[in-house]
Amino acid sequence: MTRVRTAVVAAALVAALAPVTFEGPAAFAASPAAAVGTAAEVGTAAEAGTVVQEGGRLTVPAGEEGPVTLRFTAMLPAGVQGPVTASFELDTWLAEGEAGSSPVSEDVIRSTCAVNGVPYGACAWHMPYFPPELPDPPVRPSLDLPAVPAAETLAYAVTLDADRTAAVLGHPDALVQLRDGTGATVARGTLGLDFVPGTPPADQRGALHARDRDGVLWRYEGTGDVSRPFATRKRVGGGWNAYTAVVPLTSPTADGRGDVVARDRAGVLWYYRGTGKPSAPFAPRQRVGGGWNVYTALVGVGDGSLAARDRDGVLWRYKKEYGTLYGPRQRVGGGWNTYTALTMSGARDGALARDGDGALWKYDYRGSYPSPPFQQRRRVGGGWNTYTAITGTAELGRDENPDLVARGGDGRLWLHQGVRDPLSGLVPGSSRSLVGGGWNVYDLMF
Numbered sequence: 001m002t003r004v005r006t007a008v009v010a011a012a013l014v015a016a017l018a019p020v021t022f023e024g025p026a027a028f029a030a031s032p033a034a035a036v037g038t039a040a041e042v043g044t045a046a047e048a049g050t051v052v053q054e055g056g057r058l059t060v061p062a063g064e065e066g067p068v069t070l071r072f073t074a075m076l077p078a079g080v081q082g083p084v085t086a087s088f089e090l091d092t093w094l095a096e097g098e099a100g101s102s103p104v105s106e107d108v109i110r111s112t113c114a115v116n117g118v119p120y121g122a123c124a125w126h127m128p129y130f131p132p133e134l135p136d137p138p139v140r141p142s143l144d145l146p147a148v149p150a151a152e153t154l155a156y157a158v159t160l161d162a163d164r165t166a167a168v169l170g171h172p173d174a175l176v177q178l179r180d181g182t183g184a185t186v187a188r189g190t191l192g193l194d195f196v197p198g199t200p201p202a203d204q205r206g207a208l209h210a211r212d213r214d215g216v217l218w219r220y221e222g223t224g225d226v227s228r229p230f231a232t233r234k235r236v237g238g239g240w241n242a243y244t245a246v247v248p249l250t251s252p253t254a255d256g257r258g259d260v261v262a263r264d265r266a267g268v269l270w271y272y273r274g275t276g277k278p279s280a281p282f283a284p285r286q287r288v289g290g291g292w293n294v295y296t297a298l299v300g301v302g303d304g305s306l307a308a309r310d311r312d313g314v315l316w317r318y319k320k321e322y323g324t325l326y327g328p329r330q331r332v333g334g335g336w337n338t339y340t341a342l343t344m345s346g347a348r349d350g351a352l353a354r355d356g357d358g359a360l361w362k363y364d365y366r367g368s369y370p371s372p373p374f375q376q377r378r379r380v381g382g383g384w385n386t387y388t389a390i391t392g393t394a395e396l397g398r399d400e401n402p403d404l405v406a407r408g409g410d411g412r413l414w415l416h417q418g419v420r421d422p423l424s425g426l427v428p429g430s431s432r433s434l435v436g437g438g439w440n441v442y443d444l445m446f
Contacts, residue, residue: 063198
């Protein structure tokens with residue numbers, strides 16, 4: 001499901017009060033939004049029809065999978081006069097985020113409706129959100145269903161196409177109510193929906209590039225599924241063996257974005273702008289300047305600037321300015337020659353460094369220039385010297401954490417998913433899953 005999504009701020013989804021039971025079916029706790037009407041409107045339990053969901057609770061992927069269909073049937077009592085209107089309301093409510101922002105995007109769910117096989121087109125969702133301190137919100141998320149002629153049985157088919165922000169809705173129940181032409185409730189019931197993280201959009205999935213020994217660069221786009229983290233490789237082009245180093249300035253993503261710099265054997269640095277086209281991810285190179293062979297390692301900071309380690313172990317930062325220009329270098333500090341590998345960690349998340357003993361360290365991104373680029377290092381763990389290459393990536397799964405891939409001496413590639421450690425912060429996890437073998441055909445990965 002491709003769409004333009006509004007920027008959102010993650011917010012807590014606060015559960016509604018526990019449901020109570022009245023007149024038979026379970027209904028929502030009494031509140032202005034949850035009440036099902038007066039006794040005159042509802043009548044007796046025997047007079048109200050029932051609603052049955054087909055197949056039990058419906059799993060709704062919140063991502064790029066596309067629509068799933070919710071099916072339920074309402075059995076109305078005899079003598080109902082139309083038109084019959086219907087709606088359902090979720091038993092959760094949305095707490096606003098920072099500065100009053102919505103926890104879901106503007107088009108969080110798109111739905112179409114059909115009744116008894118007759119399509120009625122799009123039907124409207126309402127996604128109100130309220131301050132988290134509000135004890136009893138007056139309105140909850142709801143969907144309006146079309147008005148239809150009365151019938152003994154009404155079979156509804158509602159498609160649900162949910163974007164990634166819908167995952168905040170969790171696992172709600174939905175109270176369905178059908179009303180006749182007088183406004184009296186003639187059927188009601190409960191539906192079950194489970195919103196689960198789905199495939200992230202391409203601009204939020206990572207991509208990995210690998211150069212073979214013939215100098216051909218290959219591109220592996222993230223799938224969003226950690227059981228199969230990369231799609232089939234795509235050829236970017238040849239001639240990349242002209243470079244002694246290629247490093248991202250911003251994390252490559254599956255939508256073709258991500259800028260890189262490459263240093264050739266003469267020490268000239270070249271800039272490749274990300275195009276946003278997966279089939280041709282890099283624009284023609286632009287010359288930055290010469291003299292870069294004085295450095296033994298290069299690493300992107302995450303904000304577009306570049307860090308470079310000289311032969312004395314001093315790390316320098318070059319701020320990205322207009323076009324391909326870099327400002328005067330800024331000294332970060334010494335002692336960086338203790339590391340045998342440096343890689344950027346995710347998008348704007350800092351750097352990862354492996355020392356000679358095999359310990360991995362995380363340097364969180366501090367802030368924009370002229371502030372020092374990194375915070376105090378934090379130890380991730382040991383044993384990382386078993387790998388011949390480590391590369392930080394944007395997210396390859398569905399948890400919104402940047403990840404890391406590492407190649408063993410036998411050519412097998414492993415995925416370490418990012419985790420939020422209470423002491424170390426956002427770091428590669430200690431557990432790993434196998435991506436596949438044969439990766440020792442590559443002499444460079446980024």
